[in-house]
Amino acid sequence: MLTEDDLLAPTVAYGIHPLVAVDERGVALPDGTVLAIAPRDHVAAAERLAVGVCSIGTAVDTRAAELLAARRSRLALALDIIANWALARLFDQAWGRLARVARRAGLRLGSPLEPGVDGFALSEQASLLRLANAQALGFFATTTGMVGPGRTVTFAAGMGRNLPVWDPADRCRRCGSRDYCKQAGRLR
Numbered sequence: 001m002l003t004e005d006d007l008l009a010p011t012v013a014y015g016i017h018p019l020v021a022v023d024e025r026g027v028a029l030p031d032g033t034v035l036a037i038a039p040r041d042h043v044a045a046a047e048r049l050a051v052g053v054c055s056i057g058t059a060v061d062t063r064a065a066e067l068l069a070a071r072r073s074r075l076a077l078a079l080d081i082i083a084n085w086a087l088a089r090l091f092d093q094a095w096g097r098l099a100r101v102a103r104r105a106g107l108r109l110g111s112p113l114e115p116g117v118d119g120f121a122l123s124e125q126a127s128l129l130r131l132a133n134a135q136a137l138g139f140f141a142t143t144t145g146m147v148g149p150g151r152t153v154t155f156a157a158g159m160g161r162n163l164p165v166w167d168p169a170d171r172c173r174r175c176g177s178r179d180y181c182k183q184a185g186r187l188r
Contacts, residue, residue, distance in 0.1 A: 007079075008086055009057030009150075012094045013134035016050050016101065016159065027158075033131065035124050035156065042111040046158025050098045050109065053134040054090045056083060058150035087151050102159045110158035111166040115145065120156070122146075128154045 021028040022043055026036040029049065037043055060083040067076035095112065102109040116122045122145025129139050129147065132154075141147050147154055 007060045007063055007083075009055075009059060010086075010090050011055045011057065011137055012052065012090065013129075013132040013137050013139065014050060014052040014094060014098060015132045016048055016098075017131060018048055019046055019158075022046060022158075027156075029131075033127055035127055036119075036121055037113055037124075037156065038119050042113060042163070043158035045162040046110060046160040047107065048159040049131075050102070050157045050159055051128050051131040051155070052091075052094050052098065052157075053129060053132045053137075053139055053147070053152065053154050054087065054094050055139070055150050055152040056087050056090060058148075060086075061150060083151055087153060091153055091155070098157070098159075105159070107159045107161055108163045109166065110160065110163040112155040112157050114153065114155050125154055128156060 017029050017031075019027055020030055026034050026038070027043055027046070027049055028034045035049070043049070060079060064076045064079045064083070067073070067079065091112075095109070099109045113120050115124050115128065125141035125145045125147050129135055129141055138149060139147065139152065140149070
């Protein structure tokens with residue numbers, strides 16, 4: 001059985017790459033990679049592309065499954081909520097690090113773009129893992145765009161001198177779960 005000390009295994013991988021072009025195909029990198037990201041204001045003025053992968057591992061989901069099997073569903077749900085919070089905080093830490101890297105280079109970090117949201121296809125997951133060199137840490141993407149192992153989030157963001165300032169509330173405004181969160185009282 002797992003203990004509380006074993007539940008989280010935070011892991012972050014990221015990479016920063018120069019951009020060759022941003023056009024209707026997406027963003028093009030020097031190695032020939034083209035990520036199908038619409039050239040919205042988030043990346044239209046970008047000079048570089050930051051990509052990241054954050055995970056809290058598999059143990060928390062294993063423990064939640066054990067709790068469900070033991071008919072302790074409320075505790076399993078509470079653990080699930082805490083795990084999502086922990087993954088969001090890990091993302092915040094990775095984001096902060098990338099923002100500091102951008103500032104040191106005289107750039108601004110644009111809005112995070114996540115596969116599966118806003119027309120950024122899940123099929124791009126494998127490319128994000130490669131660009132973050134995340135396979136070296138054991139990350140993988142399935143053919144359907146799921147990423148693992150465990151609870152994981154991937155993202156891309158433009159870096160440039162003239163990118164609009166990102167407001168974290170924009171993430172909620174674009175999220176498909178916004179109405180659910182609003183009903184659950186998580187958004188005002």
